Amino acid sequence: xxxQTLIGGGVVSALAVLFMANxxxxxxxxxxxxxxxxIAVLGYQMALGHAGVLSLAQxxxxxxxxxxxxxxxxxxxxxxxxxxxxxxxxxxVLAALVAIPVLRLKTHYFALATLAIAEVxxxxxxxxxxxxxxxxxxxxxxxxxxxxxxIASGWPLLVTVWSAxxxxxxxxxxxxxGRRGLRLDLxxxxxxxxxxxGINRRRQRFELFxxxxxxxxxxxxxxxxxxxxxxPAVTDFALMVTILVATLVGGQQRILGAVIGGILVIxxxxxxxxxxxxxxxxxxxxxxxxxxxxxxxxxGFWPRRHLQETHAAQPPPALCCRQASLHCANLRKHFxxxxxxxxxxxxxxxxxITGVIGPNGSGKSTLLNLLTGLIxxxxxxxxxxxxxxxxLSADTRARAGLARAFQHPDLVREHRVWEAVMAAIPLxxxxxxxxxxxxxxxAHVDLQGQAATLVEHLSPEGLRRLEIARALATVPDIxxxxxxxxxxxxAEQDRLAVTVRRLADDGLAxxxxxxxxxxxxxxxxxxxxxDQGQVIATGPAAEIAENPExxxxxxxxxxxxxxxxxK
Amino acid sequence: xxxSETLIAAGGLGAAYALAALGFVLIINAxxxxxFAQGDFVMAGGYVAVVAASWLSQNTDVAVIAxxxxxxxxxxxxxxxxxxxxxxxxxxxxxxxPPMAVFISTIAIGIMLxxxxxxxxxxxxxxxxxxxxPGLAGNNGHQLAMIAAxxxxxxxLHGLLNGTQFGRHLRASAQDxxxxxxxxxxVTRMILATFALAIALAGLAGxxxxxxxxxxxxxxxxxxLKAYIAVTLGGWGRINGAVxxxxxxxxxxxxxxxxxxxxxxxxxxxxxVLAVLWVRPQGLFGKxxxxxx
Numbered sequence: 001x002x003x004q005t006l007i008g009g010g011v012v013s014a015l016a017v018l019f020m021a022n023x024x025x026x027x028x029x030x031x032x033x034x035x036x037x038x039i040a041v042l043g044y045q046m047a048l049g050h051a052g053v054l055s056l057a058q059x060x061x062x063x064x065x066x067x068x069x070x071x072x073x074x075x076x077x078x079x080x081x082x083x084x085x086x087x088x089x090x091x092x093v094l095a096a097l098v099a100i101p102v103l104r105l106k107t108h109y110f111a112l113a114t115l116a117i118a119e120v121x122x123x124x125x126x127x128x129x130x131x132x133x134x135x136x137x138x139x140x141x142x143x144x145x146x147x148x149x150x151i152a153s154g155w156p157l158l159v160t161v162w163s164a165x166x167x168x169x170x171x172x173x174x175x176x177x178g179r180r181g182l183r184l185d186l187x188x189x190x191x192x193x194x195x196x197x198g199i200n201r202r203r204q205r206f207e208l209f210x211x212x213x214x215x216x217x218x219x220x221x222x223x224x225x226x227x228x229x230x231x232p233a234v235t236d237f238a239l240m241v242t243i244l245v246a247t248l249v250g251g252q253q254r255i256l257g258a259v260i261g262g263i264l265v266i267x268x269x270x271x272x273x274x275x276x277x278x279x280x281x282x283x284x285x286x287x288x289x290x291x292x293x294x295x296x297x298x299x300g301f302w303p304r305r306h307l308q309e310t311h312a313a314q315p316p317p318a319l320c321c322r323q324a325s326l327h328c329a330n331l332r333k334h335f336x337x338x339x340x341x342x343x344x345x346x347x348x349x350x351x352x353i354t355g356v357i358g359p360n361g362s363g364k365s366t367l368l369n370l371l372t373g374l375i376x377x378x379x380x381x382x383x384x385x386x387x388x389x390x391x392l393s394a395d396t397r398a399r400a401g402l403a404r405a406f407q408h409p410d411l412v413r414e415h416r417v418w419e420a421v422m423a424a425i426p427l428x429x430x431x432x433x434x435x436x437x438x439x440x441x442x443a444h445v446d447l448q449g450q451a452a453t454l455v456e457h458l459s460p461e462g463l464r465r466l467e468i469a470r471a472l473a474t475v476p477d478i479x480x481x482x483x484x485x486x487x488x489x490x491a492e493q494d495r496l497a498v499t500v501r502r503l504a505d506d507g508l509a510x511x512x513x514x515x516x517x518x519x520x521x522x523x524x525x526x527x528x529x530x531d532q533g534q535v536i537a538t539g540p541a542a543e544i545a546e547n548p549e550x551x552x553x554x555x556x557x558x559x560x561x562x563x564x565x566x567k
Numbered sequence: 568x569x570x571s572e573t574l575i576a577a578g579g580l581g582a583a584y585a586l587a588a589l590g591f592v593l594i595i596n597a598x599x600x601x602x603f604a605q606g607d608f609v610m611a612g613g614y615v616a617v618v619a620a621s622w623l624s625q626n627t628d629v630a631v632i633a634x635x636x637x638x639x640x641x642x643x644x645x646x647x648x649x650x651x652x653x654x655x656x657x658x659x660x661x662x663x664x665p666p667m668a669v670f671i672s673t674i675a676i677g678i679m680l681x682x683x684x685x686x687x688x689x690x691x692x693x694x695x696x697x698x699x700x701p702g703l704a705g706n707n708g709h710q711l712a713m714i715a716a717x718x719x720x721x722x723x724l725h726g727l728l729n730g731t732q733f734g735r736h737l738r739a740s741a742q743d744x745x746x747x748x749x750x751x752x753x754v755t756r757m758i759l760a761t762f763a764l765a766i767a768l769a770g771l772a773g774x775x776x777x778x779x780x781x782x783x784x785x786x787x788x789x790x791x792l793k794a795y796i797a798v799t800l801g802g803w804g805r806i807n808g809a810v811x812x813x814x815x816x817x818x819x820x821x822x823x824x825x826x827x828x829x830x831x832x833x834x835x836x837x838x839x840v841l842a843v844l845w846v847r848p849q850g851l852f853g854k855x856x857x858x859x860x
Binding site: 295 | 680834
């Protein structure tokens with residue numbers, strides 16, 4: 001607990017007490033509704049803000065919660081608490097069923113699919129008259145009963161709803177803050193980077209989508225009790241838009257944003273009542289304005305909380321790599337008629353630096369992508385430690401000890417160095433061990449003094465080193481580097497070479513794809529030269545540099561070009 | 568039973584859906600974002616038609632035999648201007664931001680359109696002008712005129728996109744904005760022109776639908792969904808596919824509605840889309856890896 005939180009909490013409690021002492025029934029009712037929407041928004045933040053999926057079914061889940069509650073309490077005499085649990089369960093099951101086919105879709109198809117589901121729910125609500133009461137809906141939903149105490153409207157409902165808000169906020173905080181939050185940032189902003197550090201994005205999205213539906217159902221259930229009526233309006237697209245507006249105006253990720261959004265979306269219509277029907281136009285205009293001037297919503301004006309560095313390692317501890325080997329045999333990948341990788345066989349082992357060279361289009365990047373699992377092979381096998389991994393996903397391979405740094409640093413701009421590294425560390429490690437691993441990873445690439453620097457303030461060299469640090473934080477056995485020296489000055493390249501050599505001496509198997517021969521030739525133990533998707537030469541660097549075929553297809557051109565440039 | 572009447576009705580509906588879907592896909596190609604307000608612009612076109620037709624009937628002495636056809640150019644022009652305003656509000660301020668931002672700004676514009684219609688015209692449905700008077704071309708005349716008008720406009724659009732330098736610039740800007748800018752095409756202006764064109768098409772769809780299907784402020788979501796589905800079925804970003812998808816939806820909807828009920832037709836359509844996306848997550852004919860919405 002920081003002092004800020006305590007002061008903030010104090011102010012909020014004081015305001016709440018003041019409100020309760022002075023407010024009439026009408027204000028209490030509005031604030032209860034605001035709390036209900038806050039719960040729905042907290043849920044929606046998990047889907048939109050944290051998982052980054054544009055779901056348009058949040059309103060439908062709200063409606064499902066309201067209908068299940070309405071039906072069970074009026075037609076089956078269930079008490080409110082049991083009905084709410086049932087509503088949560090129905091929404092969760094529905095969301096889980098929907099998630100399986102839908103969550104793998106691209107954004108625009110995901111939006112359409114969730115919208116289609118919402119429309120089906122709405123049509124059912126209107127037309128399945130025997131169960132839902134059709135256009136008239138369900139009347140006489142009794143007040144909520146908790147532990148056989150009836151929660152009357154007015155302050156009992158207000159306190160209950162806002163207690164539920166606190167619980168929901170706790171749930172959101174638990175699932176989306178700290179290291180979990182960093183991994184969510186990584187998966188949302190830089191999905192490929194998330195794959196290669198071993199984050200299971202499907203599981204993340206599934207969990208958040210189902211939780212978002214559960215919170216929507218809780219909100220719907222509360223509203224059924226609060227209003228006493230469930231009509232098809234709760235499944236209407238307008239309600240989805242209300243939740244969307246509240247989330248975007250308040251802020252997509254911050255709990256405070258959900259509270260601001262929930263309160264505003266309920267109170268604005270009341271404050272603008274004088275404008276009659278025109279207030280709804282202003283409502284759309286407000287949404288537009290917020291998107292343009294405050295993309296992070298109102299809560300975005302408060303500075304972001306950063307994870308603090310809790311451990312520093314100097315000098316770096318030795319890496320604890322296992323004896324590992326990566327082997328590919330007769331690996332093939334075709335893109336249409338282009339044979340990008342055409343039967344490559346290679347072996348990479350502990351303590352060795354293997355350079356991969358070849359002209360543009362020779363298949364170097366495709367080989368890296370195949371080895372890390374970002375693309376699937378058409379033929380051949382990849383074996384990691386005598387276990388075949390050819391058909392395993394990138395994140396599974398990453399968890400098995402394969403790490404990679406990208407040519408163009410793929411980092412979350414708003415993270416600090418420390419956070420970018422922490423994001424790569426599996427949640428199964430406790431915080432002490434995670435901090436140790438992160439500190440060690442930073443120290444290995446000489447970033448230890450910069451833990452608190454923002455990623456967007458790093459130099460190109462710093463970004464390159466951070467890419468490697470993030471890969472090291474997964475405690476890999478094998479490290480793949482894609483053109484690590486590209487764009488660096490001679491002095492920076494020399495420093496990087498020292499770092500990479502030290503990592504290999506510590507026991508990592510390192511694969512380096514590189515065009516800079518000045519950097520690679522002295523560094524690599526073995527070099528593989530590719531041309532047109534095939535290995536044309538393998539051997540020690542000195543030998544490869546003299547190989548006539550390699551000179552002919554690659555190095556020769558390079559030297560001639562250097563001569564040309566020198567003239 | 569399914570007779571020629573049903574097929575003509577399906578053709579008329581399909582013609583309107585095709586126009587809306589064409590506008591939808593033009594904007595997808597130009598800015599990589601879904602225009603969530605496309606359906607609301609169909610609705611807006613309907614109201615423009617209602618207003619223009621009533622002005623026409625008040626200010627002309629002779630009864631106009633084809634009011635819909637007479638005001639058609641006016642609706643196109645008015646909606647094109649509105650489209651320019653739309654792009655200035657929803658796209659220009661956000662063009663350096665991810666497509667998701669544009670997606671949401673179009674939702675905002677959709678809300679404003681819907682609520683404006685509600686404020687100025689009320690929630691009750693209104694009837695737009697008939698395309699041609701029944702006396703002139705028989706009972707199916709209106710629907711046949713819908714089909715004919717849509718065919719002419721689609722053919723003109725095809726000619727514009729494929730046969731003129733303007734069209735080539737437009738397509739180049741959509742395909743690769745940076746490259747287009749590098750060869751001297753005014754990309755921003757092309758994108759604005761795309762918005763004008765897309766919204767004019769939506770408005771025309773609104774005019775065509777306004778007589779038989781009436782106009783209501785809440786119509787937008789349904790029309791937007793139809794365009795969205797048409798583009799999904801026809802292949803994301805494909806212009807011809809959008810037309811085919813729209814026709815398929817209209818035939819499906821009309822036939823199921825005739826045989827069973829309108830509600831079932833809509834429900835089945837949504838279920839069908841979900842099934843398609845389940846089996847083919849990349850869309851029915853999808854292959855193009857475009858920018859995302």
